[in-house]
Amino acid sequence: MSIEVRSLSKRFGKVSAVHDLDLDVPAGSLTALLGPSGGGKSTVLRCIAGLEIPDAGSIFIDGVDVTRVPARDRGIGFCFQHYAPFRHMTVWDNVAFGLKVRHRPKPEITHRVTELLELVRLDGFAERYPSQLSGGQRQRMALARALAVAPRVLLLDEPFGALDAQVRKELRSWLRDLVEEMKVTTVLVTHDQEEAMEVADQIAIIRDGNLEQVGTPAACYDHPANEFVATFLGPATLHDGDWVRPHDLVISKSPADGAHPGVIERITQLGFEVRVEIHLDDGSDTYVQLARRNFDELAPGVGDHVFVAVAATIPIGGSENHAESDTRPSA
């Protein structure tokens, strides 16, 4: 089921949260709404869900205008940032809630809940209360609850925001597989660009209520529409007025054409890569990211005089990224 957002605007009092925003989510895809906190991405998600009424604009799910349809009739599954577990119900009753509310026959409920608890690896926890679960388990329970009613669209608000780094990484790839298996159109909100790039087929970068760019992670990373996208999606330093990824800078010990001389100020080992901070002779500072092997070949030390050359700059706002990042609903 595709989702189309058309000219969406939403204000909270005097604050404009979303401003005239258009977005297409192709059927079956996993789209990440990415951007800094308070940028309006959660508001977009909540408008799609029907939890907020837009001031202007429309929402289409599978081509049908649902702007005035209440949340309960939109056929969506929604996972809240803090999971919103029903604290007075067991895990089983939490997951069964949507089916009970829809008056499904009892055998079907039993079958479906059992199946889902297995899917989210919570079989054996059915009789527990949410307070007796860990953060990751609560998250998986919330997912099972949302999936129980077989939603056409799955909406996740900062699904991994409240989890520690280890559990986060685990759940990420698990979610990726799950969504692929269920073939449910999914939109998730995150402020973590690494998470978005790892999980999503398509990312939509939203800042200050405006859509900055939509496209595949690779398209957005390689051909950012503007400086904000370039710097938000990955580390970038300004070099001679051009934005450069630190891994696209090359250092050598001998002068080369167009290379800038400088002195190494600090070396940080980050596992497989090394970060070298350099104070250039023209007074500016920059840093270079090197693969461990290249670093060892060069074997530089703090205080060494080196030359920094640019291997590639970031093509910001290039015309070719448009074709690549444009998406049409396929439904």
Place this chain on the structure above:
Amino acid sequence: MIKWLIRIIATIYVGMLVGVPVGSIVYRALKPGFHEFFNQLGTPSAVHALVLTLEVAAVAVTLNTVFGLGVAILLARHRFRGASLVEALIDLPLSLSPVVIGLALVLCYSTTQGLFGPLLVHLGITVLFSFPGIVMACAFVSLPYVVREVQPVLIELGTDQEQAAETLGAGPFTVFWKITMPSVRWGLAYGVLLTTARVLGEFGAVAVVSGNIEDRTQTMTLWVDSALTNFNYNGAYAGALLLALISTLVLAALSLSRAKEGRLR
């Protein structure tokens, strides 16, 4: 050492203020024997007072439960003009003397000089010196308890769970009964308990509006008072103990069911 001192002082304070007087009531009420206790409470006027008290409590508590829940939801979930005025009015009964409340009701509903008097005469409704007046007085004095117990629970609860239920297909009615009510049930239960205790024990406001007519508008507290005035000490103590027992039973029932549920979690 200081810890012990504080404990001893606290125990003596509560003991002297609450424990000893209540204990002496129990002692004095039962001293003449159970036979006398039941004799005193078996008199027609005592039975009438007890029945009236329970009827008034049933109606006033029901009214304030429904109204209190509604107002708590309104205040916790919606920002509106005049909300702070409603907040202030809700707390007013706590700061007004019950006698003043009784007097205020007289000024409104007296058939001869009340604000709504002529209208009430026209409609043939009597409020003062009858059941509606007593219920009104009791509802007035016990107004804040349900609201003040439920409102903070609702605020703490937030709207996430209600919205989650909504996205799962629940209508407003289902959300209320399956999510909101179970979440606030203990706050509500305590509010109802406090309201009940307050209504059972109300004296001043009821004394003013009821006229204290024996066998007609005399509630249990008024009966105890008139027993005392008539030097019927055995009756007064028996009535007082009965009132205390009813409140204690309600509290015990609540604590028990809560403890039972606590074990399940």
